[in-house]
Amino acid sequence: MAYVHGYAARESERLNDQAGALVELLHHDTVYPAGSRVLEAGCGVGAQTITLAANSPDAQFTSIELSPDSLAVAQERVTAPNVTFEQADLFTYEAEPFDHVFVCFVLEHLRDPYAALRRLRGLLKPGGTITVIEGDHGSTYFHPESAAADDAIDCLVKLQSGDAKIGRRLYPLLVEAGFPDTRVSPRMVYVDASKPDLVDGFTLKTFTAMIEGVREAALTAGLIDADRFDQGISDLAATETFSYTFFKAVATRG
């Protein structure tokens, strides 16, 4: 399984919900100057592209994606005039160096995120910035605690081809890849009943739906039995408080 979340229609809706609920938290401080050329590496179904293009209407985005199916969805959704889509693998992509590079929810799926960052560094002009946003499934905790829910989450951690806990590693990864001035800021999502929109939009439709998405793969791989998995999902959906943290790193190519 190259990409554990898959490319199905339901999945594309999930990523859309996630982007909707989290746009402000993750993206409010990403704004590129007029005239700058920005590479979005691994745009997927365009969930972040819409926000990027809207926040920086006078910057020019080149959004590349390996999967033709995802790219087709992105091209359908994103009508902003300042975005050009291209089907390409970031490990072989060649272009004139960009002013800035943006990567979101990509490194966590790669077997060699260090190599990806080295490649992206080569696509960046000196003085340009790289912005990296990734999750960290090990940052998840909730009340009431549930061992079944922990086991269900662990299925995703094991099935994901990259590192599902990469958020906490962004700082050393970027420094080693040649970005010594890296600054990381965590973006924690905390949910309780006083925030019904987040209970629905994040705990249920983003996080729990993402875990639910690996049910078949986890059962097929023999990682868990069906009752235990379903108990975990039901416990997650019933949590009274829920915490998850994304990590955002910004660094300059010196």
Place this chain on the structure above:
Amino acid sequence: MAYVHGYAARESERLNDQAGALVELLHHDTVYPAGSRVLEAGCGVGAQTITLAANSPDAQFTSIELSPDSLAVAQERVTAPNVTFEQADLFTYEAEPFDHVFVCFVLEHLRDPYAALRRLRGLLKPGGTITVIEGDHGSTYFHPESAAADDAIDCLVKLQSGDAKIGRRLYPLLVEAGFPDTRVSPRMVYVDASKPDLVDGFTLKTFTAMIEGVREAALTAGLIDADRFDQGISDLAATETFSYTFFKAVATRG
């Protein structure tokens, strides 16, 4: 062991360091109006009292503490004219209702935090606020991961007489105790090498020192062997990134 952190001199220094590094993060938004009477329940060695009194110089604080030894340290340290100390147990303390109540790092050590909140509610005027700040040791994660460090942390969780993961429970606890408008905001501390002051002041001198403080108790209780514990401490001290989250709740007595 009634209070797992103990009352030794080194401990008082640790709490002092912690308060110093975290003052802004935890307390910047706690300011009481001139003339208001505020109860600080469980002031310990006065680590928070100094900040409270300085941030609200025209409010009057009554800071109560069960331990005479801690209270003596607090009285020595805190010379602000707007603080009155009193040796008292919050479960039996009687006074005219206060305008506001402040509780920090106290509920996590109690066997019945719900009962404590009910008591404190009774000491609060209608329309007054309660502010609660607590940690959550289950919110700790770091890179590189270390099973030995997890085991050492787990010793503190098991030895603490209250609930070392109470942070995530503040919302339901307060709502059940009669504060339906509770608002909880997490205060995450994220540390990497770009913040050497926090590596020293938080990862080493606050968190790792706190875990190290239960070494003897953990060995005596047979929870872990010495080599494993010491490996855990050394792994914690060597972490490249470190995350911990405090939770702050504010609610009004209706």
